[in-house]
Every structure is written in C-alpha cells, then in structure tokens.
Amino acid sequence: MIKNLKFAILFIFLSLLTSCSVGMFSNSNFTYFDHLKKVEYEKSSLTEVHKKISNEESDSIKIFVEGETLDFEFEKIGLIETLGAQHSFEEDLLIEIKKLAVERNCDAIINFKKNYTDRESGVMFSDAPRTKYTSKTFSGIAVKITKKI
Incomplete structure (x- = not known):
C-alpha cells in the first residue's frame, strides 16, 4: 500500500514538472485552410530557421484593407498575423x-487589419x-491571385 502511494506521489510530482511550460516570444502565426480542416502553424523566432527574404520580394506583395474592392479572383492560402512586441515599429x-x-x-x-492586443512581460517564478x-x-488573408478581372 505504501509502495503504491509513493509511486502515485512520484507520478504526480513528475507530471507536474513536465507540464510546466516556459513562455517565449512568438511573433507570427499562420493558419492553413485545407478542405474545411483548420490547421495552425506557429512560427517562433527562437526555434525556426527561415529563408532569407529580400525587401524587393516582400515589396511585391499587394495589400488590400478590409472592405476594399478587389479587381481579381484569388485562391485563399491562409490567415497570417504578426504580433508586435512592446516597442515594435x-x-x-x-x-x-x-x-x-x-x-x-x-x-x-x-x-488587412491593424489591431491592438494587451500583453504582459516579466520573469516567470519571480516576485x-x-x-x-x-x-x-x-492580420489578413494571404491569397494567390488566379485571374485579373
């Protein structure tokens, strides 16, 4: 009986240790639409290596604000979002x-929309x-233009 109790306490203690999470800054999210199945991918600047993209490549992306008339047909690729830090420009x-x-x-x-999010920063397990x-x-919906109207 005591052996089982010790095992249960050890199991609970190890479960608590492994369930603790450490927060890290994540600056952008991507949601992919796949036949009504929503799959989310989170990009962390600390864990992923990215292809170097030049400013010329990013300048080629057209931005249309919410409610703006579109003069093309498109294929939805996914929802993209960038979350700023405390002093982001x-x-x-x-x-x-x-x-x-x-x-x-x-x-x-x-x-394309601009929003504001309340956030907090600090050191975990500290006073x-x-x-x-x-x-x-x-945020906005990333699309591939299929046909100009």
Whole structure:
C-alpha cells in the first residue's frame, strides 16, 4: 500500500514538472485552410530557421484593407498575423507580414487589419512585477491571385 502511494506521489510530482511550460516570444502565426480542416502553424523566432527574404520580394506583395474592392479572383492560402512586441515599429510589422506572405508563395494580403492586443512581460517564478503593455498586430488573408478581372 505504501509502495503504491509513493509511486502515485512520484507520478504526480513528475507530471507536474513536465507540464510546466516556459513562455517565449512568438511573433507570427499562420493558419492553413485545407478542405474545411483548420490547421495552425506557429512560427517562433527562437526555434525556426527561415529563408532569407529580400525587401524587393516582400515589396511585391499587394495589400488590400478590409472592405476594399478587389479587381481579381484569388485562391485563399491562409490567415497570417504578426504580433508586435512592446516597442515594435509598424514598418517592421508590415515587412514581417509581407515576408510571411512571400514564404507561402502568395501575391497579396486581403482584409488587412491593424489591431491592438494587451500583453504582459516579466520573469516567470519571480516576485518582480510584470510589465503590461499594448502591442500592435497586423492580420489578413494571404491569397494567390488566379485571374485579373
């Protein structure tokens, strides 16, 4: 009985240790639409190696804000989003979201929106107070242009 109790306590303790998570900055998300199946991929600047994309490549991406008339037919590739940090510049976020579109071989971003998200930063397991701030986010639907109208 005591042996089983020790085993149960050890199991619970190890489960708690392995379930702890460490947060890290993740700057952009990509959602892929696959026949009504939604699959999300998260890109972390700390874990993934990316193809170097030039500014000329990202400048080729056309941006259409929400509600703007489109003069082309398109294929939806997915939802892309860039989340800013505490002191991010809009220009950097715009370049980042365009690079996400280039990585997915898209021609344009439609329904482009700028939003604000409340975030906080700090050191885990510390008594130091957390810093709360509002960051900018850009999002839109990455598309491949199939036909000009």
